[in-house]
Amino acid sequence: MRQTVRFGRIMGVEVGANWSLLVLVLLVADGLASIVLPELAPGASPSVYWIAGLVCGLLIAASVLVHELAHSVVALRAGLPVQRVTLWMLGGASLLGGDPATPRTAFWIAASGPLASVGLGLGFGTLAFGLNAAGVPLLIVMSAWWLGVMNVFLALFNLLPGNPLDGGRILRAILWWRSGDPHRAEIRAAAAGRVLGLLLAGLGIAQWLGGQLAGVWLVLVGFVIVASVEAESRSAQLRVALGKTPVKAVMTAAKVTAYAAMPVDRFVADIAPRTREPAFPVLDLDGHPTGTITLRRLSRVPVGMRAATRIADVQRPLKDVPIAQPDDLLADLIDRMSSDTDELALVVVDDRLAGVVSGYDVARIVQLATLRAIDQEPSTA
Ligand SMILES: [Zn+2]
Structure with missing residues (x-):
């Protein structure tokens, strides 16, 4: 994923975004302003809903960044260089400069992202309760609540077992731990990823035909998963077959x-x-x-x-x-x-x-x- 804009370096990691991140922020803002917020907190004007929607869209992008940086922190602690983190339409992607040495490291690098998202979810949820008790306008309370729910959703979605989702990497780490062979584990985990990618794409097409434009997003995610799984399992098959060939x-x-x-x-x-x-x-x-x-x-x-x-x-x-x-x-x-x-x-x-x-x-x-x-x-x- 190409970085169109660079935000700078955080802990030595180049952080940036692809232009398509704008699509994500606008889609979130539009969905919130036209459907979600008017239902959760009725009575405000359209422009107020749009401002709240945009702020939430930006905060979701920031939440994805925190998720990705959690992966980076654990990878860096394990001595793996992290080249860059890129935010884009379908979330974030971290480019690691190598493979984890042990299944344990691989597991914690993968699990840290969803854990961070759950943490953010709990944080926003608690904030919503606090704001509510303090008598802050309902729109702000509900925005915080929605951000909490979305972060938990983000964690759960990322736990689905297909690369490049974290669940795929966790599955691979567990198979690696049980078999002792990272490349064979990759090939076995790829089978689950393929099924997941096709299921999501199928679900997206059904939604789309049913008139929900958001289905397009699921189709895209499904295809990204299938493509990523294919590329990584091909590389793994090659490593199994070539072994130590110089x-x-x-x-x-x-x-x-x-x-x-x-x-x-x-x-x-x-x-x-x-x-x-x-x-x-x-x-x-x-x-x-x-x-x-x-x-x-x-x-x-x-x-x-x-x-x-x-x-x-x-x-x-x-x-x-x-x-x-x-x-x-x-x-x-x-x-x-x-x-x-x-x-x-x-x-x-x-x-x-x-x-x-x-x-x-x-x-x-x-x-x-x-x-x-x-x-x-x-x-x-
Ligand atoms: Zn992740």
């Missing part, structure tokens, strides 16, 4: 390399036709890798510019290229590569090119590994 087991020597200083027209005429590869490592004159170049990138250089453009001007710079050492885990490298067939990872030792892993190699390995993982999956019957 990068050097599949890397090949680069048959043809590009030179950074060479003009594009010469490379296209003399060098590129020597091989069937769509991507090449780029080296400088000392033989140090500087990036990669693909035929697709070269095709973007206008014909008239090809003599004056050097490979270095259009290459994908080294900082954006997936790089590995020969003994790194192949599964780690594949996680960092895109699924493009002209993707090229460089294997670099002491600033020298030791080999390459191509998108084609990866596609083949992934297919083989997935086939094998399915064979190896323990029967649950």
Whole structure:
């Protein structure tokens, strides 16, 4: 999820929001202003309901942020880096910089979010009782009460057992704890997530057909769950099948390399036709890798510019290229590569090119590994 706006850093974690968070806030405000609040606290003017609705929408976004930061605090305590927290239309997403080391850590990272939401729910509920006793206008009391109920709902909803919901991660942690294998646990937990995602999407479609626009939201959540479950279980299947296979087991020597200083027209005429590869490592004159170049990138250089453009001007710079050492885990490298067939990872030792892993190699390995993982999956019957 891309961050459109950054709010800043909290505990070293980059906190921001995607533009779609606005949709969530406005949907909440609209629902509250036109239906919920006039029913709970009748007698106010439409503009007052709208102000209360917007404040509640913003406070719900803030509640989601507290939920996500609870995950961050526990992850950071366990020594896991947290790269960023992003709020968006369907809630929040925390990007952790690695996997928890133990099922116990995984469990508490996942459980901390719903616990924080329950805490917020109790807090808002208590506040509503206090405000009521103090004789504050009913609209404010009911807004606080609604925020309490929504936070408890948020906790319960997040406990549903499908990634990327917290319940999916809790289920995975429990299966991991029982089986001792995080990747097999992931594959088993994925089955529950798939069913949940399809159920929610089906429920959403039924609501939608019944005239409730909110059904669209459930359909979206259902599809996000299915997509996330598929991606994570594929990665897990790969890890089960590849095991400790190192990068050097599949890397090949680069048959043809590009030179950074060479003009594009010469490379296209003399060098590129020597091989069937769509991507090449780029080296400088000392033989140090500087990036990669693909035929697709070269095709973007206008014909008239090809003599004056050097490979270095259009290459994908080294900082954006997936790089590995020969003994790194192949599964780690594949996680960092895109699924493009002209993707090229460089294997670099002491600033020298030791080999390459191509998108084609990866596609083949992934297919083989997935086939094998399915064979190896323990029967649950
Ligand atoms: Zn959560």
